[in-house]
Amino acid sequence: MSTATAVKNATQVLCGVRDLVDYSGVVALHEGRQIALFYLPHGRDRHSAPEVFGIDNHDPFSKANVIGRGIIGDKNGELVVASPLYKQHFRLADGVCLEDDQVRLDTFEVRLEADRVVIA
């Protein structure tokens, strides 16, 4: 990737907010990593400020890049995404798999800035 030489610590734009899908996921390519972006336009209680989460798109169980196409929701109050292939759940906050806590997906520091999604 050409951006590999970009200066670290500066924020970089991943995509526009318009590219996101409400209460669902899309995938951005960043420095060779596939980042699944999940967008909660009205927060986790559906009545507060918007939130966005970035998590590894690679599903360690199926070894396919599909996490961004999973359904999101909450389990016992924690935000999760369900892998579309074998249905394991991963916490959006820290990537830990609910079915097997030895498995954890990388998470990325992404946030909304005006009409853009940026990564730290």
Place this chain on the structure above:
Amino acid sequence: MQDSTIQPEKKQLVIIGNGMVGHHCVEQLIERGATRHYQIHVFGDERHRAYDRVHLSEYFSGKDADALALGEANLHATHGVSLHLGVPVTGIDRDKGDIITPEGRLPYDSLIIATGSYPFVPPIPGPSENEHPQARLVYRTLDDLDAIREHAVNARRGVVIGGGLLGLEAANALKSLGLEAHVVEFAPRLMPVQLDDQGGTALRERIEALGVGVHTGRATKEIVATPDNDYAYRMNFQNGEFLDTDLVLFSAGIRPQDQLARDCGLEVGERGGIVIDDTCHTSDPEILAIGECALWNGQTFGLVAPGYTMARTVAGCLTDVCEPFSGADMSTKLKLLGVDVGSIGDAFATTEGAKSYRWIDEAGSGYRRLVVSSDGKKALGAILVGDNSYYDTLLQYVQNGIPLPDNPAVLILPQGEGGAPTLGADALPDTAMVCSCHNVTKGAICRAIDEGCADIAALKIETKASTGCGGCAGLLKQVFEHELESRGMEVDKSLCEHFHYTRQELYAMVRVEGLHSFDELLEKHGHGLGCDICKPTIGSILATCWNQPIMDPQNVALQDTNDTFMANMQKNGTYSVMPRVAGGEITPDKLVALGQVAKKYDLYTKITGGQRIDLFGAELHELPDIWEELINAGFETGHAYGKSLRTVKSCVGNTWCRYGVQDSVAMALELEHRYKGLRTPHKVKMGVSGCTRECAEAQGKDIGVIATEAGWNLYVCGNGGMRPRHAELFATDIDSDTLIRYIDRFLMFYVRTADKLQRTSVWRESLEGGLDFLKEVIIDDSLGLGEELERQMQHVVSTYECEWANALKDPEKLKRFRTFVNNRCGDPDIVNVTERDQPRPARDNEIQSLAVEIR
């Protein structure tokens, strides 16, 4: 005999007879590991697999031979048991230890005789049997039933000689065939073995009300052919009266089939029956006998439960533990011609000092009798006519010696709102017998629940309870529910943590409250954000009710990935694309177009079981381009990704096939185009065959249609796949309009009442009231839902739109079809290799070696 079937290291165990008892014995032997020590051979002189003789009359009301068959079709093959169907055993050579068949001899170390019984035909003078078989029909085997059906074709009236249990079953069979049925009984009342005079009278009144003629106290003197009369035969009675008829069916009792035993000199009873001891051994220690052919303690048993008990005794004696046979309870609970009849224990009060309570309803033809001990503390027996809801409780009192209440009469008196009095399941001791066919006690059921059986279906599989005659189904359910409750386990039917409702309840809310989005439903009836269980379920309900496009913004986040991208995700994250090829009919031009698309996008192509062509390996961002080309070529979406109608498989029908009797392709097209796009609790498959050869395998589908000379036969709730289930005959010889009306109602009723991800086959098993209930709802419109269901279906049909065509028109919807939102490339981790001239995903080791090459 084939020598290869004889294995010298194993003992030879031969079973003569493949009826219900013989079959149960084989099952028990297999379960107890007998096949490790014995090579088992089973001989049945009928050509059919073992079948359920108890429910034989259902052969004329919908069930076919396969549906009546017992156990798994491959049971014998799986366990190395040799099954010889249609091979009669003609002799037993005890000196050599051989059995003799037309195919040769086979040696035995142990021999089990389970030959059952044969129908007794009294020696009434009549026309010759060869020329007049319809004057001497019997009712015992499937072949007998085929003969009855054949002779019933040109008959108007049929008479059954014999007014016992089997005679009334036979009368029911004649009635099902559309004949005017009559019953002639020698005794002064019907069912003389089970019922007393008042009971017989009540039963007679009920049966006469159904249009069946009852003639008791009549001895038939002769049967005369009357070719010049309106009816073919005349039966002359001893008292001078007569009855004209077109066919005569004998059901005057059964006799033990003990001929083989007689011929080889085994001890038999004076009135027939092979004499056995408590371990079912005959007078020859190598030979055992079980079931209706056996005579134990001077009695034979014409019911299936004692036969099963003997089968278990024998299986135990030949393997591990020999539990002696100690007689059997002859209590019976029946539905004859739709009339409840029950007889328990000492029904005739023969016990010294026994007293009776009787309840007689002359207006409604109901009768109940309770027989109690001389001190009034224990129940000894009972008779029921007209309402068997009292049966289970009375049986428990009798069988388990439970102390009677102060006023025992309450047990048979009519109850108010609550229905028949029930003995709470908690009052039963652990030893109480719940299922007497399979010898399952309440204790065994409790153990199975402790070991994790969480629903009735699992309990039935684990314990076999209620899989014999089925009479204990109600009691089993009571015990199950009571036990769950007492363990503090609630049967939680919540969909998930976000909705404390079942799918059926949510469906009703969406319909009744007119809710059009997940958010509305969540707001009013749910908690939290939702999850991967409730979102797709509610997405499906919304789609069925309102038929909004699944890609509309408020619906898109609800869908499983397959529905979201309207394609089927494969293991490497790519998709397969499957356009509709309705009925499997496709033009050459479309075939070429499919090939061109597959070539252009380098897709693997395979023909599916549903007569379509699947194109594999498309990446997310390629889907819109692929569909643009497919739609331009005249295709529409195939819904292979949805819980919805998949395909209607068809044979070529009478347009080309010399055997076809209807145009099965045209019907398949009509059905597929009518129901395409309907969202259902699980996928739905259909099939249409143009004749009885059934090339479309319609009887393995949720909806199967088979052409007849007169129209169509409709089958429902079949399944292939993991748990195959033969579809059941639902309606016969109906015209196309009726067919569509029934299917409309059936599908919408399924949508309304099924659980999430429940195929029609499982739904059908869980329907209380079974197929009959379903027929009442769909055909007789017993719930008054017919029009509503049709209207709801018509809404879905009229608002159909191809989801792909809809999505392609809207750039907002297409936004999601990007592998990456910030890069136009594909997923670099998707690597294909070529195999058999087509691409396929590379395996892990192949990816590693490819990486090495690149380095």
